[in-house]
Amino acid sequence: MAVFVNGVIFDGVDTAAADAWRLDAYVARGGYQALRKILDSKLPQEDVIAEVKNSGLRGRGGAGFPTGLKWSFMPRSFPGDKYVVCNTDEGEPGTFKDRDILRFNPHSLIEGMIIAGYAMGTKAGYNYIHGEVFAEYLRFEEALEEARKAGFLGQNILGTDFSFELYAHHGYGAYICGEETALLESLEGKKGQPRFKPPFPASFGLYGKPTTINNTESFASVPFIIRDGAQKFLEAGKPNNGGTKLFSVSGHVNRPGNYEIPLGTPFSTLLEMAGGMKDGKKLKAVIPGGSSAPILPAEIMMNCTMDYDSISKAGSMLGSGAVIVMNEDVCMIKALERLAFFYHEESCGQCTPCREGTGWLYRVIHRIANGQGRPGDLELLDSVGNNMAGRTICALADAAVFPVRSFTKHFRHEFEYAIEHGKTLVDHKWC
Amino acid sequence: MLSAQSLALIDREVAKYPADQKRSAVMGALRIALEERRSTGETPEARCLNQEVIEFVANYLEIPPVAAYEVATFYNMYDMKPVGKYKITVCTNLPCALRGGVNAAEYISHKLGIAIGETSSDGMYTLLEGECMGACGDAPVLLVNNHSMCSFMTSEAIDKKLAELK
Ligand SMILES: Cc1cc2nc3c(=O)[nH]c(=O)nc-3n(C[C@H](O)[C@H](O)[C@H](O)COP(=O)(O)O)c2cc1C
Numbered sequence: 173m174a175v176f177v178n179g180v181i182f183d184g185v186d187t188a189a190a191d192a193w194r195l196d197a198y199v200a201r202g203g204y205q206a207l208r209k210i211l212d213s214k215l216p217q218e219d220v221i222a223e224v225k226n227s228g229l230r231g232r233g234g235a236g237f238p239t240g241l242k243w244s245f246m247p248r249s250f251p252g253d254k255y256v257v258c259n260t261d262e263g264e265p266g267t268f269k270d271r272d273i274l275r276f277n278p279h280s281l282i283e284g285m286i287i288a289g290y291a292m293g294t295k296a297g298y299n300y301i302h303g304e305v306f307a308e309y310l311r312f313e314e315a316l317e318e319a320r321k322a323g324f325l326g327q328n329i330l331g332t333d334f335s336f337e338l339y340a341h342h343g344y345g346a347y348i349c350g351e352e353t354a355l356l357e358s359l360e361g362k363k364g365q366p367r368f369k370p371p372f373p374a375s376f377g378l379y380g381k382p383t384t385i386n387n388t389e390s391f392a393s394v395p396f397i398i399r400d401g402a403q404k405f406l407e408a409g410k411p412n413n414g415g416t417k418l419f420s421v422s423g424h425v426n427r428p429g430n431y432e433i434p435l436g437t438p439f440s441t442l443l444e445m446a447g448g449m450k451d452g453k454k455l456k457a458v459i460p461g462g463s464s465a466p467i468l469p470a471e472i473m474m475n476c477t478m479d480y481d482s483i484s485k486a487g488s489m490l491g492s493g494a495v496i497v498m499n500e501d502v503c504m505i506k507a508l509e510r511l512a513f514f515y516h517e518e519s520c521g522q523c524t525p526c527r528e529g530t531g532w533l534y535r536v537i538h539r540i541a542n543g544q545g546r547p548g549d550l551e552l553l554d555s556v557g558n559n560m561a562g563r564t565i566c567a568l569a570d571a572a573v574f575p576v577r578s579f580t581k582h583f584r585h586e587f588e589y590a591i592e593h594g595k596t597l598v599d600h601k602w603c
Numbered sequence: 604m605l606s607a608q609s610l611a612l613i614d615r616e617v618a619k620y621p622a623d624q625k626r627s628a629v630m631g632a633l634r635i636a637l638e639e640r641r642s643t644g645e646t647p648e649a650r651c652l653n654q655e656v657i658e659f660v661a662n663y664l665e666i667p668p669v670a671a672y673e674v675a676t677f678y679n680m681y682d683m684k685p686v687g688k689y690k691i692t693v694c695t696n697l698p699c700a701l702r703g704g705v706n707a708a709e710y711i712s713h714k715l716g717i718a719i720g721e722t723s724s725d726g727m728y729t730l731l732e733g734e735c736m737g738a739c740g741d742a743p744v745l746l747v748n749n750h751s752m753c754s755f756m757t758s759e760a761i762d763k764k765l766a767e768l769k
Pocket residue numbers: 230231232233234235236237239259260261262263264347348349350351352353385386387388390391566567568571
């Protein structure tokens with residue numbers, strides 16, 4: 173189900189209407205006005221970047237890096253090709269917002285990428301789309317065709333001397349390609365294995381050329397910022413946390429779905445919007461930012477507001493905005509076991525600590541979950557984790573360790589009980 | 604080896620990338636090749652990618668066969684093993700599990716009489732467990748033959764779907 177409450181990207185989008193995603197409907201909602209404004213007034217590139225900086229927009233893909241600042245890293249005077257790349261390889265468990273942008277408002281992303289291309293002086297861009305969402309890939313291709321026909325994409329856009337082309341690239345099942353340098357390798361037609369950094373993509377990116385990579389939601393926020401002004405976007409959220417954000421709420425709520433709400437909205441309000449807890453069960457824990465974010469127990473979560481600063485102060489991360497809600501029937505060992513399995517499956521295998529470590533984590537958690545935990549297993553998990561985090565090429569290893577550390581910290585008694593008694597404390601029910 | 608229609612589709616992929624970067628089209632080309640084999644193959648063996656077709660794609664794109672082979676084995680949606688006429692991949696990652704993903708996989712396994720990872724003896728169905736498909740709000744979700752996503756797959760919805768997949 174898609175549910176949208178007032179916001180930036182989905183403002184005025186009627187998700188029930190079959191044609192809401194088409195160009196005509198987008199233009200009727202004020203779409204492509206931002207691009208026209210820039211081209212009509214010949215707005216200098218620096219001014220576009222400054223506007224994005226002033227909006228306080230932070231990357232929506234997970235790391236929350238300021239988007240305007242990232243754009244300013246692109247060498248302006250570089251003589252050869254440069255690229256902008258969109259990351260729609262949405263595979264972080266719990267996250268399903270970018271799919272809805274492609275389904276219901278693809279032109280917001282296209283316009284945002286054209287503006288990014290203008291601001292950074294690039295002539296071409298790619299959108300890398302998650303393998304499992306083929307229908308959305310086809311729709312995005314169709315939206316690109318509409319934009320080309322209308323003169324928003326291609327040579328001499330709207331009769332100016334600005335040209336920009338945009339293409340869709342379809343992934344085929346590898347979570348690691350969400351990591352930006354693995355994504356670039358994959359775009360080049362290789363195995364999606366992350367690159368050593370530095371050099372960073374802004375100097376050595378796609379085909380070795382300067383490249384800027386942003387998440388779908390980051391790009392899709394840009395038309396609003398340019399059209400209505402940085403100030404208006406900033407004011408929609410709270411200081412240092414500009415704008416609204418899409419939260420994908422999943423798990424034990426009555427109405428799972430995407431909610432676009434101001435950053436800084438209390439978690440309790442979001443939970444209410446999502447219809448509250450399913451079957452009136454008690455809230456036990458929440459993973460507030462996608463599976464890689466540390467889990468938080470209900471008591472802590474209920475006091476958080478949904479923004480980068482509040483969630484980080486509580487010891488977790490806003491990440492991609494995927495809010496996974498769990499009730500009292502969930503055994504935390506079983507839940508962690510499933511995540512540990514995922515990271516082990518998806519490790520690309522190039523770094524030994526990650527390839528071996530994710531296997532160790534899974535096997536140890538698996539045996540605890542099955543009543544075969546051994547004394548010392550919690551210490552073992554700790555030491556395996558310490559040998560992984562921060563010692564690898566990319567952050568997947570850290571992403572595998574964060575859940576282990578946070579689950580065993582906040583719900584330690586469940587792990588201790590299972591190791592001691594050979595069975596889990598909670599009589600586990602998924603749903 | 605591939606139909607004129609598939610080759611035309613591959614050419615469209617090639618056109619997306621700079622002229623000296625044809626290799627970028629290998630993912631799309633392998634997908635198109637797999638789709639042709641899936642739709643024309645009469646047996647599980649004839650529906651998956653094999654060395655011959657991978658080499659053909661590599662030659663078509665003027666890249667070393669090993670480069671195409673690496674890609675075909677790295678990404679898990681390319682079928683490298685014999686596969687049923689209908690490949691059903693059920694998401695059982697945590698967010699889906701909390702809304703019946705695991706139950707859905709078990710239900711299908713029971714109904715088809717095959718374990719996860721198996722193909723039915725008549726070559727009709729293959730059942731797999733998948734990772735997050737980016738659609739957790741619609742859980743339980745499953746994919747049929749990589750490209751067709753089915754949402755809210757309760758037992759009744761599964762019954763209906765399986766009746767269609769004949
Ligand atoms: C293992 C891993 C998986 C990732 N998956 C995604 C993803 O699915 N989507 C995404 O936008 N960013 C993902 N990222 C973050 C990207 O590397 C990158 O930071 C992001 O796309 C930048 O865009 P932003 O600044 O607009 O957020 C992932 C990172 C790691 C380490």
